Amino acid sequence: MSSISLRQIKKSFAALTILQSVDMEIEKGEFIVILGPSGCGKSTLLNVIAGLDDCDAGKIVIDGKDVSGLEPSQRGLAMVFQSYALFPAMTVRRNLSFGMEIAGTPKQTIAEKVAWVAKLLQIEALLDRKPSQLSGGQRQRVAIGRALVRSSSICLFDEPLSNLDAKLRAETRVELKQLHETLQSTMIYVTHDQIEAMTMADRVAVMHKGKVEQFAHPQLVYEKPASLFVAGFVGSPAMNFLEGRLDGNGRFVSGDTSIDVSAYKFEKPRQEGEVVLGIRCEDVSVTSTGAPNSIAARLAFTELLGADALGWFDCLDKRFSVRLSIEGARSANKDVGLSFNIGKASIFSKSSGLRL
Ligand SMILES: Nc1ncnc2c1ncn2[C@@H]1O[C@H](COP(=O)(O)OP(=O)(O)OP(=O)(O)O)[C@@H](O)[C@H]1O
Ligand SMILES: [Mg+2]
Known part of the structure; x- marks a missing residue:
């Protein structure tokens, strides 16, 4: 479990301002959902936290330590990308185990964890295939599995369920939430699906045009939206x-x-x-x-x-x-x-x- 503090994070691509001073205090073990429409800067914010993108200004502090200048591998995070980013030449099994092999995890533990996550995500039958032989939803599940076996104290998810069919999506949503209770890791989960935000989040950060307009318990966001944008975006109808x-x-x-x-x-x-x-x-x-x-x-x-x-x-x-x-x-x-x-x-x- 780790706490994360984002302090006045700013990011531009050329003349385009993508993040306009994002502040967020995330407590140990919280499940945070970042919710917002396409293009509002969700993936950019996650990449900045992971260290895959530099921010132009501001600080990222994990457990009291400023990690802004550190490489992604030094930040102790696991991430599921919107684009999966699986290793194409490796089988599903190897994709799942590779991170643990690098970290020197004992063979027996690796085998147990791969079996556990494959069962959880219903990909047992796919373990010997390569990513090119999988459907989009199957690749997405492998990508989730790869992050889960790392047992990191922080997991970042970028729209991890967007390619699953409705039934599997609902099931995996519940699994992820239960997993969070078990692992107790701090999770930041990006989505534009408000049902995921309402059902999974301890707190939701609603983003609009690179700004967090409200950061609160989902029920409070629903009942007392802080702005017209939040009011119009959250809730159906x-x-x-x-x-x-x-x-x-x-x-x-x-x-x-x-x-x-x-x-x-x-x-x-x-x-x-x-x-x-x-x-x-x-x-x-x-x-x-x-x-x-x-x-x-x-x-x-x-x-x-x-x-x-x-x-x-x-x-x-x-x-x-x-x-x-x-x-x-x-x-x-x-x-x-x-x-x-x-x-x-x-x-x-x-x-x-x-x-x-
Ligand atoms: N490398 C880049 N160069 C220039 N502009 C970029 C770059 N990456 C992202 N952008 C722009 O930054 C904005 C935010 O992108 P981002 O990927 O963070 O959005 P998002 O909220 O994750 O959207 P989605 O829900 O579609 O994934 C978009 O307008 C996008 O076009
Ligand atoms: Mg995105």
Whole structure:
């Protein structure tokens, strides 16, 4: 187990700024997920931590020791690359054992570890093949296996499940999480899949354009997103947004409509001005038209999801998602009022995009 401290990490490729001062304090044994859209700098950050890329400024401190100038091999990390990076001339077995051979691990231990990881990742039948004779998902599992047998105190994973089919992906997700509990190593796991982030992370770092916009427990990220970007990126369906302004008397005003938001707990002193009100589909309820503190809406269509349903309503030029029971979806009226559980809403400044 190791702690990792990233201090003001900056990185540019030519004129392009990729990492804009990333700060993160990762505790021993934490499972950290770095979540963000394609191109936001996730792999670059992981490569900088591993020492495969130099940063332009900032420090990487592992267990209190500045490792910024050290070679990758001196940092004591295992990494699973987005591109697998297997040795093409070696069999799967040798790919798994090679790192341990170099480290002088006894033959018996190597054999046991290879057998253990091959069973875990269901690649036992592939041990004598070369990487070119494997599918993308199989190569990915070998790459994960190669990192796991190293028993490093820090494991870095770059989208390790992206090429697995849905079932294997869900199974491997659970295996990795259980493995983390067993190994207790510090793990940094990069993904753009928010389900992986929600289910696996002790804390999630949501990245956008080279910046960490929020670094918190996944439930907190879901319930209290720190910015408009985080609110829109995390959660499916995406959070509903309404633009308007706060009138200073505890009301949110949008066009001719106004709703009481006095139940909202502002993080900063009470605000006025242009804002975006965000509300998740489960925090909206359907009432009759003209009900107090509701917004008029018209049902566009419903989607049955099995256990429950989503109603899609047109409301103030926006399409709103509302979680409904199956019965509620069947009997929904066309013209309704939507009322919001304001205690669960998020209000963001329109200019800064930050939570108020
Ligand atoms: N060697 C390089 N030279 C120039 N630009 C680069 C280089 N490597 C990455 N980039 C750019 O840096 C940005 C961040 O890349 P990075 O690979 O870190 O993104 P990512 O978040 O991992 O995306 P993905 O989810 O697609 O893997 C991208 O715009 C990419 O084009
Ligand atoms: Mg990447």
